[in-house]
Amino acid sequence: MATDDGMTAPRAVSGQAPDVFRRGAWVPMRQYPDSEEVDFVIVGTGAGGGTLACKLAEHGFSVVAMDAGPYWRPLEDFASDEAEQQKLYWRDERIVDGDNPIDMGGNNSGKSVGGSTVHFAMVSLRFRPEWFKARTKLGYAVDWPIDWREMWHYYTEVEQALAISGPVSYPWGPHRPRYPRRPHPMSAAGEFLASSAEKMGIGWSSTPIATLSAPRGLAPPCVYRGFCVIGCSTNAKQSVLNTWLPRALDANAEIRDLAMVSRIEMGSRGLATGVHYYRDGRWRFQKAKNVVVAGYAVETPRLLLNSACAQFPDGLANSSGLVGKNLMPQSNHGVYGLVDQEIRWYKAPPSLSITEHWNYTDTGKDFFGGYAYMSQGPLPTAWAGSLTSSRGLWGEKLVREMEKYNHQVGLKIVGEVLPQEKNQVTLTDEKDAYGIPIPRITFSYGENDKRLYEHAVRFMSQQMEVGGARDLFVESDTAHLGGTAKMGDDPRTSVVNADCRSWDIPNLWVCDGSVFPTVGGVNPSLTIQAIACRTGDRIAEMARRGELTRRTTPA
Amino acid sequence: MSKDHPHADTSARYPDYDVLAKWNTPSWNDPTRAAVGQRLQVRDEPRFLSAERFRILKAVCDRIVPQPTDRMNKIAVAGLVDRMLEQTESVGYRRAEMPPLREAWQRGLDALNDEAKVRFGAEFTDLPAGRQDTVLELLQQGDVRSSAWGDLPAQGFFKHRVLHDITVSYYAHPTAWNEIGFGGPASPRGYVRIEANRRDPWEAEEKQGAVHHGD
Numbered sequence: 001m002a003t004d005d006g007m008t009a010p011r012a013v014s015g016q017a018p019d020v021f022r023r024g025a026w027v028p029m030r031q032y033p034d035s036e037e038v039d040f041v042i043v044g045t046g047a048g049g050g051t052l053a054c055k056l057a058e059h060g061f062s063v064v065a066m067d068a069g070p071y072w073r074p075l076e077d078f079a080s081d082e083a084e085q086q087k088l089y090w091r092d093e094r095i096v097d098g099d100n101p102i103d104m105g106g107n108n109s110g111k112s113v114g115g116s117t118v119h120f121a122m123v124s125l126r127f128r129p130e131w132f133k134a135r136t137k138l139g140y141a142v143d144w145p146i147d148w149r150e151m152w153h154y155y156t157e158v159e160q161a162l163a164i165s166g167p168v169s170y171p172w173g174p175h176r177p178r179y180p181r182r183p184h185p186m187s188a189a190g191e192f193l194a195s196s197a198e199k200m201g202i203g204w205s206s207t208p209i210a211t212l213s214a215p216r217g218l219a220p221p222c223v224y225r226g227f228c229v230i231g232c233s234t235n236a237k238q239s240v241l242n243t244w245l246p247r248a249l250d251a252n253a254e255i256r257d258l259a260m261v262s263r264i265e266m267g268s269r270g271l272a273t274g275v276h277y278y279r280d281g282r283w284r285f286q287k288a289k290n291v292v293v294a295g296y297a298v299e300t301p302r303l304l305l306n307s308a309c310a311q312f313p314d315g316l317a318n319s320s321g322l323v324g325k326n327l328m329p330q331s332n333h334g335v336y337g338l339v340d341q342e343i344r345w346y347k348a349p350p351s352l353s354i355t356e357h358w359n360y361t362d363t364g365k366d367f368f369g370g371y372a373y374m375s376q377g378p379l380p381t382a383w384a385g386s387l388t389s390s391r392g393l394w395g396e397k398l399v400r401e402m403e404k405y406n407h408q409v410g411l412k413i414v415g416e417v418l419p420q421e422k423n424q425v426t427l428t429d430e431k432d433a434y435g436i437p438i439p440r441i442t443f444s445y446g447e448n449d450k451r452l453y454e455h456a457v458r459f460m461s462q463q464m465e466v467g468g469a470r471d472l473f474v475e476s477d478t479a480h481l482g483g484t485a486k487m488g489d490d491p492r493t494s495v496v497n498a499d500c501r502s503w504d505i506p507n508l509w510v511c512d513g514s515v516f517p518t519v520g521g522v523n524p525s526l527t528i529q530a531i532a533c534r535t536g537d538r539i540a541e542m543a544r545r546g547e548l549t550r551r552t553t554p555a
Numbered sequence: 556m557s558k559d560h561p562h563a564d565t566s567a568r569y570p571d572y573d574v575l576a577k578w579n580t581p582s583w584n585d586p587t588r589a590a591v592g593q594r595l596q597v598r599d600e601p602r603f604l605s606a607e608r609f610r611i612l613k614a615v616c617d618r619i620v621p622q623p624t625d626r627m628n629k630i631a632v633a634g635l636v637d638r639m640l641e642q643t644e645s646v647g648y649r650r651a652e653m654p655p656l657r658e659a660w661q662r663g664l665d666a667l668n669d670e671a672k673v674r675f676g677a678e679f680t681d682l683p684a685g686r687q688d689t690v691l692e693l694l695q696q697g698d699v700r701s702s703a704w705g706d707l708p709a710q711g712f713f714k715h716r717v718l719h720d721i722t723v724s725y726y727a728h729p730t731a732w733n734e735i736g737f738g739g740p741a742s743p744r745g746y747v748r749i750e751a752n753r754r755d756p757w758e759a760e761e762k763q764g765a766v767h768h769g770d
Contacts, residue, residue, distance in 0.1 A: 095649060096649070347738065380726040381726045
């Protein structure tokens with residue numbers, strides 16, 4: 001008698017999947033036998049894989065999408081509790097090293113159907129257009145192989161799909177359509193950023209955010225409970241779990257939860273033939289005409305490298321040698337301080353206000369790239385983590401500082417980190433519970449990265465002071481990941497092309513944040529979803545032209 | 556009503572607030588009651604660590620998160636850390652120079668105790684609080700002499716395990732939420748008043764003058 005907690009046994013079985021909108025309820029799900037060669041098997045159901053599963057299924061392809069994590073029903077599975085909700089994170093062991101080892105297992109990882117969008121902070125931003133031609137227009141890093149105007153079209157598609165709440169007019173960048181929903185009322189934490197930005201003479205905005213400001217179907221509007229980053233228990237958050245995946249199921253996709261893929265199998269003709277995966281106590285093999293890897297910037301290269309075979313001894317899609325390389329987190333430095341007012345930053349989505357001033361201003365900078373920063377609202381154990389890791393506080397000092405919780409404010413960046421090949425994901429000799437090699441994640445900031453976050457810390461400290469905050473302190477952190485299977489238009493210097501198709505193996509695709517050649521200074525989820533939408537449309541177009549089975553060539 | 560929900564000690568700053576009074580209100584849902592309810596049952600007894608190591612851990616917890624002497628029901632911090640170790644093999648990563656989570660705790664507690672012996676000629680648990688603090692400060696600075704550390708970095712053990720795991724366990728407890736005036740669980744009911752200096756009737760009221768301005 002297994003308990004149905006989602007973690008013990010798969011839920012998406014017997015022709016049904018959990019209904020994410022109703023307690024204990026189910027929705028019908030088409031299933032495919034392992035022996036059926038489905039059009040696409042997708043590894044990962046987050047912002048990349050989940051979105052692409054929906055798009056491909058709606059284009060009429062047969063799709064099986066696998067995720068190592070559980071298939072949650074937020075209403076009955078999610079507690080308002082930081083410790084309990086650790087279950088949303090990817091907590092399998094990883095080894096971290098380099099000069100600036102990255103803390104994993106939290107804000108940059110997800111082990112759930114829906115991926116890390118189940119616990120993302122919902123900040124939904126478009127890239128600055130020039131970033132798609134960073135080398136040509138701004139003189140740093142590399143260009144993307146995609147034009148910003150095409151991305152603008154797909155950003156709109158994603159904003160509509162997630163019913164983003166946002167301002168009537170956004171202060172930065174070229175025209176964009178109105179956001180589908182009105183902005184949320186401003187929290188005290190958000191108001192601090194807004195009023196202090198005005199004193200600094202820079203712009204600010206209500207953050208475009210993926211939580212409802214008005215009801216939508218079975219999802220209610222946000223009630224400002226403030227637990228966004230450990231999972232939304234009301235479904236107000238518009239995650240992949242409750243937006244793209246219900247659509248994918250309606251379009252006959254199959255989702256397999258608690259399915260851990262270890263290896264992609266290669267056939268004799270240089271094409272992938274399917275994936276080996278572990279589910280419900282045994283190893284299985286799903287046949288497929290195409291394999292899409294969408295495990296994010298660590299699991300994606302891990303799977304490609306672990307699939308090495310006689311024909312591809314250095315791992316799949318790796319003739320460039322770049323699989324696993326150019327790993328980019330985003331710098332996530334923060335400045336915190338104390339104010340007299342009661343802020344009570346545990347309420348409402350933490351990042352309700354934002355400034356992209358330093359993403360769109362090119363003067364007064366001693367670095368390439370940009371950063372945005374947002375208002376903050378850490379929950380108690382996260383806040384204790386900031387005080388201990390940044391200030392080394394313990395004992396009475398820690399207890400006294402923690403008591404000031406309701407009077408704290410903070411600003412934190414999402415900062416651009418530039419690609420360096422030495423920052424990378426590799427495999428170790430140590431094995432996990434499935435017998436798969438544990439990844440090693442190596443990261444060191446470059447000089448430009450340091451100048452960027454030092455600039456940000458200086459500027460935000462000034463803003464905190466003019467805003468009336470005192471007892472300031474700085475936190476060093478990272479958020480989000482990208483870059484370990486970069487896209488490009490030259491097979492020698494990239495892993496996939498603009499369509500997320502691998503140069504080496506024409507029926508192997510990568511669709512997640514790993515394909516980012518640069519990460520920009522905004523949260524990546526909207527861009528990952530936009531790329532997935534574009535990839536879905538491109539695949540449908542290539543299928544119509546009979547180009548899916550043909551080898552790809554550089555433009 | 557009071558018989559129907561558990562209680563936690565209140566604090567000086569928020570004297571009228573017990574987050575557990577909301578147990579049966581729309582602020583708490585079933586999964587939250589289940590998770591927090593289990594936590595409230597945890598006692599300061601080892602299930603994973605040996606009795607000897609648990610005694611050291613308990614003494615360390617008393618210094619890292621000291622609790623008011625007049626607190627009726629102290630948070631079983633060592634018990635919570637032990638339960639975490641029982642249930643968790645990894646927090647999702649480890650630094651290359653650190654051993655896995657459980658091994659780090661086992662070796663670290665042994666070495667910490669030996670450090671106390673090397674420095675002060677007594678078990679950590681037998682030292683007065685001031686000397687215990689000195690041992691912990693030396694760890695924090697990486698200034699250790701005991702050979703028991705081997706290749707375990709004392710500073711890394713202190714920062715990533717001692718400080719992190721103990722404080723995270725403490726601030727996951729309702730009594731600690733009362734201490735800092737955290738609204739606590741909020742689902743399905745969230746909040747209506749989210750502006751500065753506004754609070755809903757189900758939030759903690761801060762005692763006037765509790766905030767010390769300036770120095």
